[in-house]
Amino acid sequence: MSNAELNELKLKYVAAGAASPATAFADRAENAEIWDADGNRFIDFAGGIGVLNVGHRHPKVVAAVKAQLDKVMHTCQTVMPYEGYVKVAEKLSQIVPVRGHAKVMLANSGAEALENAIKIARAATGRSNIICFDGGYHGRTFYTMAMNGKVAPYQTDFGPMPGTVFRAPYPVDYHGVSEDEALRGLHMALKTDAGVNNTAAIVLEPVLGEGGFYPAPKSFLEKVRAICDEHGILMIIDEVQSGFGRTGKMFAIEHSGVEPDLMTMAKSMADGMPISAVVGTDKHMDASGPNSLGGTYTGSPTSCAAALAVMEVFEEENILEKSQALGNKLAERFGGWENKFDCVDNARNMGAMAAFELVKDKANHTPDPELTAKVCAKAREHGLILLSCGLHGNTIRFLMPVTIEDSVLNEGLDIVEACLEALT
Known part of the structure; x- marks a missing residue:
């Protein structure tokens, strides 16, 4: 046509x-x-x-997906698991710079990864509030819409957003927001809105994506890490857009040397096949009960095959x-x-x-x-x-x-x- x-x-x-x-x-x-x-x-x-x-249709990724189609297309991994899911989890646990031993759950999209990261943080801390940043973008599901630091077009027309999401300034000197001002705003959000004893996680992109491609200063990321440590808050780094080699390292957070508690990723993880992941410290990832994480298509066999091929391409090319x-x-x-x-x-x-x-x-x-x-x-x-x-x-x-x-x-x-x- x-x-x-x-x-x-x-x-x-x-x-x-x-x-x-x-x-x-x-x-x-x-x-x-x-x-x-x-x-x-x-x-x-x-x-x-x-x-x-x-790139579009990388030959190694196309070949891996075609080979998987000749074996298994779907079982739902919670019904009958398969090699691809656990191999992707193994690979990610080896390359993602979270604190301690890493464990993994797979999902379908960046928004799903963020939703599940919040679920995990709440289960691990027993707290409910989340702090995000101006200009941040985390997805189009209801909770991630509330997390976004930009109203139009993501929240327009959709009514009240879920509560328990609070916001702090993101440091962008070019637009008049210094690192000191951003940190002061974060401390105020903890003091006057979210509450240090009620905040489960601070969520931020190491480089704003939809917000304008502004990298957070290394010292800012280090100070957010210290604030989280002081108050028992989990640090969640959203690498959905910045991850998988975009910034010259596998993940943008590696430029700072900061180790978060949880990380989310998607987009270039499988060269166009739908997959995402939450990777985090094992004690946090294991905090929720049996069958509390997942979904019908999460970590599908074809997407896992593509993700494994992408990781091979990174090494070989x-x-x-x-x-x-x-x-x-x-x-x-x-x-x-x-x-x-x-x-x-x-x-x-x-x-x-x-x-x-x-x-x-x-x-x-x-x-x-x-x-x-x-x-x-x-x-x-x-x-x-x-x-x-x-x-x-x-x-x-x-x-x-x-x-x-x-x-x-x-x-x-x-x-x-x-x-x-x-x-x-």
């Missing part, structure tokens, strides 16, 4: 809240390129929102080194744009987790979300899929596969530069 025919079906049958505004439909993909239903080629700088760090090299290339190009364009500001990256701001006024850091939307739209017209993010809607973020070929990368970056030249 053509793009036009598929759009007609979309308008007729897909709920408006779930329908993509894009009018091109993916037909096939390879590494960092997608071809639509009409045969048009796109360079993919979105990676399914950070899901495809090893030096993905972490490639992420660091890609980040360096992006930083060099961004630096040139900062000098060339008055609208480009605050270029930053941690490995290949890279972004910059579009502003009306560099001196005052005045966000320009309108220009940002125009750049993303114009890029799409020229065959480049590009995403924005941030509380102010003025951050251009880059989530292309880490495995992108240099020629494709440079072609995509040239399109971005051409869009900036045309619109400014």
Whole structure:
């Protein structure tokens, strides 16, 4: 079917809240390129929102899924377990930097992982309250919507959010929130709202994802860890977007040396197959009763096969080194744009987790979300899929596969530069 025919079906049958505004439909993909239903080629700088760090349809992952399809597609692991689930758990327990011996539960999505991490924290501490941060994003289920540090579009239209979620500032010097101010806000949330004896966990992203690709300072993460230790609160690190090599390490928290109690992950864990995980210290992970964690499809055989293949690809193809090299290339190009364009500001990256701001006024850091939307739209017209993010809607973020070929990368970056030249 053509793009036009598929759009007609979309308008007729897909709920408006779930329908993509894009009018091109993916037909096939390879590494960092997608071809639509009409045969048009796109360079993919979105990676399914950070899901495809090893590229579309990595051959090793495709082969692993095909092989699994010839064996077992589904049993529900709580009814009859299978090798893939326990092998994924073994691998994750070896590479995730939580405190002490790690245990694992698998789920289907990042939101499910966060929901289960909260359940585990409550069971382990006997407390109910959670503290999250401004700009954080944790999912679209009801409790994770309440945890999000951004209202629209995630909470709009859906009525009152669940209680017991409290918020603190996230340190972003560029937007006037210093580390000291963020820590003061966290202490106030504990003192005046959440209560140190009622708080089960402090949940944060080591690098904000939807909130704008701002990394938390190492010293801030260390101080949050110390606050948790002082009050018996669990530290939960959300690596759904920043994990699996995006930042040049397997997990962004590794840049700080801080060891959390629980970590959540999903997205690039299985190169597009639906899977997520909560990994944590064994005494916390074992706190809830039998059959209290899981679900019908959690840790499906095909997704586990894909996840194991992804972890092999990381070892065999030096993905972490490639992420660091890609980040360096992006930083060099961004630096040139900062000098060339008055609208480009605050270029930053941690490995290949890279972004910059579009502003009306560099001196005052005045966000320009309108220009940002125009750049993303114009890029799409020229065959480049590009995403924005941030509380102010003025951050251009880059989530292309880490495995992108240099020629494709440079072609995509040239399109971005051409869009900036045309619109400014």
